[in-house]
Amino acid sequence: MSGTLQLPAPTWFIGCGNLGGAIVDGWRAGGMDLGPVTVIRPSGKQVEGTRTVTRLADAGPPPKLAVLGFKPQKLDEVAPGLRQHLSAKTVVVSLLVGVEAASIRQRFPGVQAIVRALPNIPVAVRRGVTGLYSVDADQGVRQLVNDLFSALGFTMWMTDEVKLAAVGSVAGAGTAYVARFIDALSKAAVQRGLSPEIAAIIARETVLGTGWMAAGTGETMDSIIRRVASPKGTTEAGLSVLDGEGALDDLIAATINAAALRGAELAREAKAASLAEETRTA
Ligand SMILES: NC(=O)c1ccc[n+]([C@@H]2O[C@H](COP(=O)([O-])OP(=O)(O)OC[C@H]3O[C@@H](n4cnc5c(N)ncnc54)[C@H](OP(=O)(O)O)[C@@H]3O)[C@@H](O)[C@H]2O)c1
Structure with missing residues (x-):
């Protein structure tokens, strides 16, 4: 990580569970100074290297960067109290899956910029994939957010929220799907007589090695398959299943589709709630 990369002071994490914690872990692993970070979470569970408080009232002066790390369903519980702590110099980075930038802007009308970020959990080991999207961030803000997430792996800006949702469905949720695949491979190895411990290592390392090789060489998946599966051989017999x-393409497409439908549902719920608020305050 670049020695000069610094978090804005103060940086707040409002909610810091699985994903927020993974981001902080990745920054810590890369040697980032977490001194500017205040975490606000109801449990008060300490996040190593940060100041952790339970209430917004104890968080201190308005943040320059505010990362929303709670569940989308909590947005309307958190937003009214949080709004008064943010300033015209605050950049809000929302991790909320399925909640559009316009819905976030609706809740925080006075902030400098809203950036949506959809990272996946491997950011914890700086091998993450993060999709970014903003309509109102200027070049300086885009550079800052880009640098912060590039320190955690592969980062790309999406041109619309449909494409951002696609990154979330494939890379964000995909970590769970790949974990399921590794588990299935491992179970099959146990059925073939290996111990669960050895089976788990072999399955995991096979997936890691395949991805690592492809990333290192740029080789396509088809080419890798051709190198493993000789005509009428054992691998080809397995591939035919x-x-x-x-079979596999349809299963994965249906899996991703189910996640995308749920994302659309969450976006509709957030939009309906912000419209209701607009009507109330009009
Ligand atoms: N997990 C993923 O792979 C993934 C991927 C992409 C995006 N996301 C998005 O990331 C966000 C967080 O997901 P997660 O998996 O990290 O959830 P999580 O592990 O359940 O963490 C949620 C966090 O929100 C905090 N929280 C709950 N109520 C709060 C309140 N009223 N005020 C402030 N903080 C509150 C919790 O505090 P306590 O710890 O004190 O209970 C916890 O730290 C979600 O919006 C999700 O859509 C997740």
Whole structure:
């Protein structure tokens, strides 16, 4: 990580569970100074290297960077209290899956910029994938947010929120799907007589090694498959099951689709709630 990369002071995490914690872990692993970070979470569970408080009232002066790290369903519980602590110099980075930038802007009308970030959990080991999106961030803000997430792995700016949602469905949720696949591979190894411990290591390292090789060489998946599966061989017999009538492709497409539908549902709920608020305050 660049020695000059610094978090704005103060930086707040409002909610810091699985994903917020993974981001902080990645920054810490990269040697980032976490001194500017205040975490606000109801449990008060300490996040190493940060100042952790339970109430916004104890968080201190308005943050330059405010990361929303709570569940989308909590937005309307948190927003009214948080709004008064943010200033025209605050950049809000929302991690909330499915909640559009306009819905966040609706809750925090006076802040400098809203950036949506959809990282996946491997940011904890600085091998994450993060999709970014903003309509109102200037070049300086985009550079800052880009640098902060690039320190945690691969980062890309999306041109619209449909594409951002696609990153969330594939890379964000994808970590869970890949974990399921590794588990399934491991279970199959146990059925073939290996101990659960050895099976788990072999399955995990096979997936890691395949991805690592492809990332290192740029080789396509088709090319890797051709190098492993000789005609009429054992791997080809296995592939005929995975490929049979699009079995794996259809299963993955249906899986991603289910996540995308839920994302659209969350976006509709957040939009309906912000419209209701607009009507109340009009
Ligand atoms: N997990 C992923 O892979 C992933 C990927 C992309 C995006 N996201 C998004 O990231 C966000 C967080 O997800 P997560 O998996 O990290 O959830 P999580 O582990 O349940 O963490 C939620 C955090 O919110 C805090 N919280 C709850 N009520 C709060 C309140 N009233 N005020 C302030 N903080 C409050 C919790 O505090 P305590 O710890 O004190 O209970 C906790 O730290 C979600 O919006 C999700 O859509 C997650």
